[in-house]
Structure formats: C-alpha cells, structure tokens
Amino acid sequence: MTTSELTPPQDAIPGLPVRTQHAPRRRVMGAGKQMHAGPMTYVVLVVFALISLAPLVWTAIAASRNNTRLAQTPPPLWFGGNLFKNLQTAWDQAGMGTAMFNSTVVAGTITIGTVLFSTLAGFAFAKLKFRFSSTLLLLTIGTMMIPPQLAVVPLYLWMADLHWSNHLQTVILPTLVSAFGTFFMRQYLVQALPTELIEAARVDGASSLRVVWHVVFPAARPAMAVLGLLTFVMAWNDFLWPIIALNQQNPTVQVALNSLGTGYIPDQSVIMAGALLGTLPLLIAFLLFGKQIVGGIMQGAVKG
Numbered sequence: 001m002t003t004s005e006l007t008p009p010q011d012a013i014p015g016l017p018v019r020t021q022h023a024p025r026r027r028v029m030g031a032g033k034q035m036h037a038g039p040m041t042y043v044v045l046v047v048f049a050l051i052s053l054a055p056l057v058w059t060a061i062a063a064s065r066n067n068t069r070l071a072q073t074p075p076p077l078w079f080g081g082n083l084f085k086n087l088q089t090a091w092d093q094a095g096m097g098t099a100m101f102n103s104t105v106v107a108g109t110i111t112i113g114t115v116l117f118s119t120l121a122g123f124a125f126a127k128l129k130f131r132f133s134s135t136l137l138l139l140t141i142g143t144m145m146i147p148p149q150l151a152v153v154p155l156y157l158w159m160a161d162l163h164w165s166n167h168l169q170t171v172i173l174p175t176l177v178s179a180f181g182t183f184f185m186r187q188y189l190v191q192a193l194p195t196e197l198i199e200a201a202r203v204d205g206a207s208s209l210r211v212v213w214h215v216v217f218p219a220a221r222p223a224m225a226v227l228g229l230l231t232f233v234m235a236w237n238d239f240l241w242p243i244i245a246l247n248q249q250n251p252t253v254q255v256a257l258n259s260l261g262t263g264y265i266p267d268q269s270v271i272m273a274g275a276l277l278g279t280l281p282l283l284i285a286f287l288l289f290g291k292q293i294v295g296g297i298m299q300g301a302v303k304g
Contacts, residue, residue, distance in 0.1 A: 039173045056279065063087065070268050086273035090260060095248070099256035100281065106171050106242075106252055107235040110138070110177035113176035115224050121177070122185025123216050127198060137186070143179045156244060170245040171252070175235065181227050185200055188223040189216070229286075237284060253278040 064083035065076050090096065124130070125137050155174055156165075164170045193216065201211045217224070239254040246255050257278055260271045
C-alpha cells in the first residue's frame with residue numbers, strides 16, 4: 001500500500017472513516033463518428049416506404065388497365081398495356097393542358113404570397129412590440145377554428161360583386177395568406193432569430209426593409225421552404241373552393257378531374273389516369289427541390 005493511499009484528504013472530517021473514491025470510467029464516443037443504423041431500422045423504413053407508395057402504385061396499375069378488368073375479382077396486381085392510351089384519353093377529355101397551366105399559376109402565386117406575407121406577419125408577432133399584439137395573434141389563431149365551408153357563400157357573393165367569377169383571381173385572392181402560416185413562422189422566428197441580431201442591424205443604420213431582407217429572410221429560410229412546400233401541395237390539391245368558383249372552361253387540375261367521373265358508367269381506368277397526371281407535377285417538384293428543402297431544414301436545426 002502506498003503512502004498516497006494512507007494519507008487522508010485535506011477536507012476530510014475528523015472522526016469519520018475515510019473512503020477512497022475512484023472516478024468511474026466513461027466511454028466517450030470520438031468526435032465526428034456517426035451512429036450506424038441496425039437491421040431493424042432498415043426493415044421499418046422499408047415497410048413505411050412501401051405503405052406510402054402503395055396508393056401511387058395502385059393508381060398507376062389501375063390506369064394501365066381497362067374498366068372491365070378493374071371490376072373483376074381479384075383486382076389486378078401488375079401493370080397492363082393501356083397506360084399511355086388512358087393517359088391520352090384523360091388528357092383530351094379533361095383538358096389537362098389548360099388545367100395544368102392554371103394550377104401552376106394558382107398554386108405558385110398562392111405559395112409565394114403565403115410565404116411572403118406569413119413571414120412578415122410572423123416576424124411582427126415574434127419580434128416587434130406594438131399594442132394589442134397578443135390579442136391580434138389570438139384572433140389570428142382563432143380563425144383556424146372556423147370551418148372553411150362557412151365562408152363559401154359570403155365569399156362567393158363577394159367575388160360575384162367584383163365580377164371575378166370563373167377567373168383565377170377568385171381562387172388566388174382568398175388564400176394569399178393563412179393563419180397557420182403566420183403562426184408557424186411566428187413560432188419559428190421566436191427561437192431562430194436572436195433579438196440582438198436585429199438590434200445590431202438597427203445600430204448599423206439598417207432600415208426596416210433591409211432588416212427584413214438581410215436578417216429576417218436568411219434566418220427564416222428553412223421554415224419558409226417547409227411552409228412553401230406545404231402550401232403548394234395544399235393549393236394544388238384544393239377542390240372545394242375551385243369547383244365552386246371556376247367552371248370547365250377555365251379549370252384547375254382538380255376541377256378538370258371532376259369531369260372524368262361523369263357518365264352512366266364512369267371509366268375508372270381513365271379517372272385513375274387523370275389522377276396520375278395530376279399527381280406527377282407534385283412528384284417532379286419534390287424530386288427536384290426535395291434535397292434543398294431537407295437540407296434547409298437540417299441547416300435550421302443545426303443553427304437552432
């Protein structure tokens with residue numbers, strides 16, 4: 001036994017036994033090392049991916065068959081040879097060229113307006129001090145509890161008074177800003193945008209417009225990407241208000257697809273082909289910009 005083990009510590013209390021304590025060994029993971037997923041992780045991910053893709057795959061299978069085969073039991077489980085024929089029929093019957101263009105204009109304009117106005121309003125509620133800010137925020141959130149069906153009749157009467165019936169601005173104007181987008185951006189900017197950064201820009205002589213452009217927008221970019229993607233998908237898939245405000249001569253994609261279900265015996269294969277056509281732009285947009293959107297989300301998470 002060594003002398004250091006017999007010598008009590010200087011802060012030991014007289015009369016009490018001295019216990020030698022050894023620091024526990026801790027296993028520390030080296031910096032830069034990544035955790036590897038186990039086999040069960042891949043199994044769960046594959047199962048969820050297959051479940052998510054099942055409706056899209058079934059739509060493509062049904063679009064490649066004919067109405068007679070779809071009515072048989074059991075239903076088809078593999079692709080047929082009528083896909084391009086049914087796609088062409090759906091394109092011609094529904095006027096998908098005009099519908100695609102109108103939906104792109106409507107969804108793109110609504111997305112830009114919602115992201116811009118919601119970011120500005122969220123910044124105001126998050127970082128600016130003004131009277132009745134809490135009351136206005138509660139009123140904004142409260143509008144989310146009102147069913148949109150209640151606003152259909154007064155909204156249509158308002159648009160009719162403006163002589164905007166069957167025009168695209170009838171669909172665009174009421175949805176240029178959303179209460180959800182405002183609340184979403186407000187919650188993000190409260191944590192992601194330091195108040196000191198805004199005050200430093202003010203000290204440097206930046207105007208309100210420059211603060212928004214050079215400080216707020218860069219900090220809110222990840223949340224803006226997520227809100228833009230959600231808004232574009234919702235605007236593209238919206239059916240209730242466009243079917244009321246527009247007609248078959250100037251339709252969006254969802255209004256055009258409604259015309260495929262007419263007839264004594266609707267052709268389900270053609271309807272599925274039209275649904276597949278209406279889904280393809282969303283898939284292409286996500287394939288093109290999904291990596292940037294996910295990258296922006298991860299960048300915001302790391303910065304936070």
